Amino acid sequence: MAKTDMALEDELVMIRQMVEAALPLWPVPAGAEVSLLNIAENMTWLVEAGAFRAVLRVHRPGYHTRTGIGQELAWSQALARDAGIDTPAVIAGVNGALVQEAPVPGVEAGRDAGRYMVMFEFAPGRQPGPDDDLVAPFRSLGAIAARTHIHARGWQSAEPLERLVWDEAAVFGPGATWGDWRAGPNVTPEIREVLEKAEQMIRLRLAAWGKGQARYGLIHGDMRLTNLLIDGSRTVLIDFDDSGLGWYLYDFAAAVSFMEDHPQVPALRAAWVAGYRDIAPLSEEEEREIDTFVMLRRMALLAWIGSHIEAPEPQAMAPHFAEGTARLGRAWLARLARG
The missing domain is CATH 3.30.200.20 (Phosphorylase Kinase; domain 1)
Known part of the structure; x- marks a missing residue:
């Protein structure tokens, strides 16, 4: 707000x-x-x-x-x-x-x-909910993301960009766009310990991933359910307010915002990847790295809730969001440890 x-x-x-x-x-x-x-x-x-x-x-x-x-x-x-x-x-x-x-x-x-x-x-359509059958919309969303990324590589602003940057500094740096995740509601010492480890791993993986032109550029940055309107077979993408420079895979992470632990997310991920590949290449390496960006986004959202707690949506999510973030972090770190 x-x-x-x-x-x-x-x-x-x-x-x-x-x-x-x-x-x-x-x-x-x-x-x-x-x-x-x-x-x-x-x-x-x-x-x-x-x-x-x-x-x-x-x-x-x-x-x-x-x-x-x-x-x-x-x-x-x-x-x-x-x-x-x-x-x-x-x-x-x-x-x-x-x-x-x-x-x-x-x-x-x-x-x-x-x-x-x-x-x-005004655009007709309805916003989908996390409990809807979202497989078909997410395949469409994957294709939409691919087309936006292809277009972004060839699009030039008339002036130097004055847009947000969604990189590790924007989430974890001293001037983080949405604040420090540690200040989020209900971040207990135990949760903080887990998320400190997750942050360290995210930083390491992003540094290795790099910001090459094939991986990083202009993105929508907020392709979550509230920014989609479904009208029959048509999917309308709204609200480019958070568009800026970031990793292309961040657009999937944003798509599952606030529902990262929902049971259908694995199916949505597979559908998004398939839709993306209908339009543009997406390597196995890129597909494997998606979870890094899901964790990056989730920790950014924890900070967002803390810095926007006066608004109704953050208030509703505040009681359990930190605990859920730590649970996701533990599972992600365990998967990485298993290789």
Whole structure:
């Protein structure tokens, strides 16, 4: 969610007022109503007026620059245009700009005084759940990931990238994007001991894996279930807000976010790999290394929960997430020890 000094309830009231006042920045019919869809890094709002429906994303302050948001939109729209990726179109403002900005009512000048906003066309479909039969969607997702990676290798931003970087420093470094996993809820001394060993092993394996062009580049970074819309046989990929530089295999790890220990994950992994190979090569070595990136992502999510604990989703997962992460870590380290 947005990081401010305000309580969440007060912030929601102010952001709603800002959104309602800002609607004339876009070609939105008069009398449109807004309703909150989601709170995560950003807030997303549904905008409705008769047959008109759109989704408005209000950016967390300080997370991205205006240029960086523009680069996200440029890449996602290039993927739709050139690589056949279903992703919602951006609705330009009446001034022609894709990124708009508006002041937050009652907030004095400073970092939190204004918010960047982007409006997207409404995409039909439903978000799948972890208990759905996800094998077919994950095969589609593997193919989508392959097409995004192929496209990314040939795509160039007009300016130097101002996007996130999802490497070991972003997860484990002193300036980690989502904070220190050790500060996550319920990280007991026993859990910390296990995860310290997991972090050390992840660092070693990532250093050996390297950042060659075939393995590392521009990725979506958050292909989890909440960012997919299933509409019949069509899979729509939304929310490129976390797109940036990272390892390509991280996109599978992100796809199983918060459900890494679900019984169907092995089948989903096999389906994703098969879908990827329908489009692009994926070596046996790469397939074996996927679990390293699952652990990297899981520990990043533990930090995310701790640094976003005021939002409903992290609060719901907080009681048992550290324990589950340690259980995954023990199993992963044991598999590596067995060779």
